[in-house]
Amino acid sequence: MDTLFWAMVVLSAVAGIAAEPAPSPMVRLFLVAGGTLTLIAMVVFQIMLRRYRPVPYWITVVMTSLVGASVANSLGPALAASLGGGLLLLGLIAWLLFERPSSALEVRTVRQESVYWVVVFAALVLGTGMRQLLSVTAHLGSLSSSIVFAAVVALSVIAYSFFRVPASAAFWWAFVGVIPLAGAVAELIAIAAGGAAAAKLTVGLLALVALAVLVVIDSGRNRRRAARGM
Template identity: 30%
Template sequence: MKPSTSEAAMDTDARLWLNKVPQVTVLFWIIKMMSTTVGETGADFLNADLNFGLGATTALMGILFAVALAFQLRARRYAPSLYWLTVVFVSVFGTLLTDNLTDRLNVPLAASTACFSIALMATFAIWYAQEKTLSILSIDSPRRELFYWAAILFTFALGTAAGDWLAEGLNLGYANSALLFGGLIAAVAFFRYIFKADAVACFWIAYVLTRPFGASCGDLLSQPASSGGLGFGAIEASIVFLALIIGMVIYLSLVPKRLNQ
């Protein structure tokens, strides 16, 4: 017997609710870019301002990310606070992966950019071979969610390496880097909405680009004027963006479930 319209709608809602990531909206991109900025300024704050050191900061954020991810994986459905907490932690941890390669192992930023690019492409290739899709509208199984978070981790590490390589290694400067990556994001949006380019490809390209864009903005705000920044400081920048993220996540938690998914 053919299901009724109401039954079909309920089934659609149930499948959407099982998806473990939020709907891609303007608010999604705003929070994501702010989380990338927090990743950059937060790592600098813990490492330098609080004198934790790079090793201790990496270990601490690695543990916090692992704990948040464990709860995220165990959750049965999308929860804004848990999801975005995991994103903030993976943002900081991904930044620290690149910082460790650069500062402790003396790996050139160009090499780090290449390595993380290969790691991300390999993740996508294995993910697609196993699941036949890279769409975030289908993160509805444990294996797909593991692929998703692996890709997210590599996008943050890659974005940090690429952003620092252009801004510092090639002396482009933080402001020019932010303008460059912001322009590339706008170009992706243009091709998606004007020329109807593939939605999945556009999403992941934009997701990668928002990391160096946010990192460049974070460095522009926090670094001293002598280094090409505006000198607001890592503490102030981290607090402002964290407060904005918390406010928007609270809003997402209070609006109807249909708007969250």
């Protein structure tokens, strides 16, 4: 995967922070229920496409981020990390045993799509739970948490580059680390802007705007790639 892809992953994860300041359990329930229905519809649409299309793909990723963050906040950090980690482990076992694609652009079959989105959702729930566990429950704060998750991502790059870790394993290793890293950095920015719910919402919305710009760029690149028959 290239730099553009990972930049969009980061922005999608940052957008999830916009779902965190839900003021009441009823609002959180609405976000989870409504978001889940929308997410299911988008995943079904993605499966029907059977190829990578930037706009629907990244809308689905953002919806997964929002729903994943809402679910994690509703469950609490410890339960979110436990359930997200368990689901992620099952998804990764299925991916590594039965599937071979290392990234979204290589997903082709219905089974691959299904496993892919389960793993993405689980990674987002786990990432949100782990970030909250480290920064809040363990009192490390957002800065120290960012350093920890940055180290996780760096190790995945080192493992792939120097120790020949399979591309598929390295991809998901990096993906799982990037999610909480992006969230922790977004929290740092929100804290610098005042730390209120409005600041988190603003950070999330700005991430969506930046993501939209990158999706337009990626769409143009995807059209050129299709025209060349690649």
